[in-house]
Amino acid sequence: MNKILNFHLVNDAEWFDKIICLTKSKYTMVDIDMLSRYYDGKVKLKNACHITIDDGDKTFYDIIYPVLKKYNVPASLYVSPKIFNEHINYWFQEIEGYDPDTVKQIVAEMAGVDAGALQPFEFWDIMKTMPVEKIQEVLNRYRERTGTVLKPYQNMSIAELKEVDAHGLVTIGGHTMNHPILQNETDASSQYEISHSIAELAELLGHPVKCFSYPNGIPGYDFTDRERNTLKESGISVAFSTEATNFSKTDNRYSIPRIGVSNSESMLFLKVKLFAGPLWLILKKLKKSGEYVARAQIKKILSA
Secondary structure, X not given: OOEEEEEOOOOOHXXXXXXXXXXXXXXXXXXXXHHHHHHOOOOOOOOEEEEEEEOOEHHHHHHHHHHHXXXXXXXXXXXXXXXXXXOOOOXXXXXXXXXHHHHHHHHHHHHOOOXXXXXXXXXXXXXXXXXXXXXXXXXXXXXXXXXXXXXXXOEOXXXXXXXXXXXXXXXXXXOOOOOOOHHHOOHHHHHHHHHHHHHHHHHHHOOOOOEEEOOOOOEOOXXXXXXXXXXXXXXXXXXXXXXXXXXOOOOOOOOEOOEEOOOOOOHHHHHHHHHOOHHHHHHHHHOOOHHHHHHHHHHHHHXX
8 A cells, every 4th residue: 555645734743753653664665756756657666655745834844854854754845935935924824813704704895795605614615715816815804904914934944945955855846836726726827826836946946846736635626637737847747636545556647645644643543544445545435525515615605
């Protein structure tokens, strides 16, 4: 069973240390180059695992990276170069802690709909139905209305990013410019988000970028063949979704599945993910994601 594990922020070094020890004891840890060769048909992989981390939160440098170095475990890190070049937070970092009712009221005003229609929904799901330009408008209006100031910067510095890249254990890949749900974007915006993130990250690091991960990342909901084709044209070798299955040769190399690991998830639950095999995949399929059902309903309301 070949697996890719995906992390975001991690605030418990001991917890992450245990996960890496467990994973390394059961799997052969592989890097991006090996995965690329696997999808080229040049090598076979059995019981292999790759670690990915999205966004580049400061906890990567402070907690995740030291553990990876301690055990010499290769990984890949996916970041948006705009965040680092402009020293700003991702939209989802800024909106954390905002009053949900005020956010819903602003969205309703912008769409010209009754705010009551949005009350049953999580405001995170509402945001994920909107182009990133509209999300930024919501945040701007919220700050103006409430007097809320921008949060302190929450991500790695450019110097830290370059240090990680130069060490060679972690491969750094693209993650769009503004972290949109790409399917919500126009053709031009989707192409910009992907191609510019790859080009700007390559310029920042001083070498070509060969891998990419999609924000949110479920095929058919968050991205489509439009995005896969842009990545292929941009010279990307492999790209990752968040479809929670094992990876295999039958995958589209621009939509490789990853199994998400939540911050401080119990070790017992993680062991089920890692070792239950086909049973885990069956259990996942039995639970239809409420997020995507909700997003479809929200889109109907906002477009009415």
